[in-house]
Amino acid sequence: MFIFSTNTIINSLNWPGFKQVNAEEHTDLESKKRFWVDETTNPDTKVLRIARDFRFDKANVVAVYKRSWEAPEHFxxxxxxxxxxxxxxxxxxxxxxxxxxxxxxxxxxxxxxxxxxxxxxxxxxxxxxxxxxxxxxxxxxxxxxxxxxxxxxxxxxxxxxxxxxxxxxxxxxxxxxxxxxxxxxxxxxxxxxxxxxxxxxxxxxxxxxxxxxxxxxxxxxQGEQGFGTYRQIMKDLRLPTAANTRWDRIAIDETPIPGAHYNEYIIYQCVNRGIMGSDAVGDLVKSRTHHVFYVLDNGGEVATNPAKAFEEALTKVIGNDAIKEVVDKDYDDVTLTKEDLDKSYGVSGAEGTSGTVKNIANKAHGTNVENQKADPNTAPRGLDTAEGIETNHKQ
Structure with a gap:
């Protein structure tokens, strides 16, 4: 349908002071992380959680791209x-x-x-x-x-x-x-x-x-535009409108800091949504979304540098070699293939292995070969799946 994309600016390691929440009333703000790795919900899969925004499961992350900030050049x-x-x-x-x-x-x-x-x-x-x-x-x-x-x-x-x-x-x-x-x-x-x-x-x-x-x-x-600078973000991402510059403005913690530098991280996520399509009966749907994060790089170490800490968290969730560093976000990104999408929710991509699009359909509906009962865990919501659903249709 359309490309769904979000953008978020991260200025600190800890939970920012929102309205009616301040350090005087909440002395435990230092323990409130802006982002962290959840290893307790599912011991087998680590999840990157970002305060009030997102959760990224390793099985759903297709790719992560990084572009470091670049200083502007005058000709x-x-x-x-x-x-x-x-x-x-x-x-x-x-x-x-x-x-x-x-x-x-x-x-x-x-x-x-x-x-x-x-x-x-x-x-x-x-x-x-x-x-x-x-x-x-x-x-x-x-x-x-x-x-x-x-x-x-x-x-x-x-x-x-x-x-x-x-x-x-x-x-x-x-x-x-x-x-x-x-x-x-x-x-x-x-x-x-x-x-x-x-x-x-x-x-x-x-x-x-x-x-x-x-x-x-x-x-x-030669002249070259800066990237990840205060001026670039204000021009391209956070327009200096009254809504973005007023006192007590919306998402005040995401206001770019003058003179600061931000690395860009783009997370491509793909999630299997089950049977909810509209093109055909029982159409399986996968939602693919892009999530862009501009994370403050203050040049410090992991304990004080949000960008390094964010990379470390991503590495814990998706592996050491998963972050692809690019020079230009528009020309170096790789088009996602069907194999990439299949792998994004725990699929090897090879035909006949558990989790491919074809086998998920077989698992949900049954096949004419085995005339098996559908798996209750993948059947549509609202149906009585205690005994499964008998099917005898051909694919």
Whole structure:
């Protein structure tokens, strides 16, 4: 029918202080775990329990995926000005830096255009004087760039500074570096140019100038969105609406913490629901659900770090090698197969073994081969199953 998914943020190891529940009135809050492994209900199967939310039985867990938090990166492109100095031979010339910055994951109206992807060009033109050196020209470009952005945008969309060839800031640097101010900015074009007055000449008298490219900028780093950060979770998971930011808000314990980092864990669960289908009489139904947890990673050890403790609990329930770590949740996840689904409720997947879809149907309804009585434990609810149900139908 549809993909059912939940998302939960876990900020602590212990039961959070809800309304009318606080440490002064409940001195045993430290013993109230936010999540724990239940080994007493069924000695044969361990269960991961999460306070007020879920229980995950090993037999029902299909797969678990982990994606660690990632720090955002701002683009950085550096220009070596020596080629521009070399192009200035007998007289002053005009230089230009041409950039194109595209957005990914943001709708900043400053970058609105008539294309599918938001983006805008940046041009900085400057004189290259006969007295200029690499260092003095770099400072001149920085000053002009700052004035240009202040006049047009009222604040800098791009940081500009003198640097060395690796893009490291240096007041006496001979290079100039343009760096992004936002993780959603991507640099797609970076060229160092000069104006050639006679680039296009026609007969003896007519000529037209144009900017020619001397060199491409060196991209030190490309822009990359962060993952599991406060900004990313507020943008994609917990929108900063009044309901989510007000005093005494709903699920206040799941509010992202500014400056904190969260690992993502996706638990795929599949449970056999029995005979409750609508496509055919006696149709067997399995419910498959996705449960996403963002768990605080404070860099500490298991005793104080919710992310490490959560992984340890998952390992106890589903085994050491069951957590699959991925780089990107959208491109690295594996499509679940029929064998995965069969295994999710204690089935080997091989035909003829106990628990497969075919044999569960046989067990519930009986077969024409053995004409056996149905198993009372798998028959539909509401029927008298004390003596079983005689069946003689063919499958």
């Amino acid at each position: 950085k492109v550096t220009f070596d000005l020596s080629k521009l100095i070399a192009a200035r031979t007998t007289k002053e010339i005009v230089g230009r830096v041409e950039l194109y910055v595209r957005l990914s994951g943001s709708n900043n109206s400053y970058y609105a255009n008539d294309s599918v992807y938001k983006g805008k060009p940046f041009y900085v033109e400057f004189p290259v004087k006969m007295s200029d050196t690499d260092a003095t020209l770099a400072k001149s470009i920085v000053n002009i760039s700052k004035k240009y952005q202040n006049m047009v945008y009222e604040y800098p969309l791009i940081n500009v500074y003198t640097s060395n060839a690796q893009g490291v800031a240096d007041p006496a640097g001979t290079c100039v570096t343009f760096a992004g101010t936002d993780e959603y900015q991507l640099i797609t074009k970076a060229e160092l140019q000069y104006y050639d007055e006679v680039a296009r000449s026609y007969d003896c008298c007519a000529s037209f100038g144009e900017f020619n490219t001397l060199a491409d900028g060196i991209v030190v780093t």
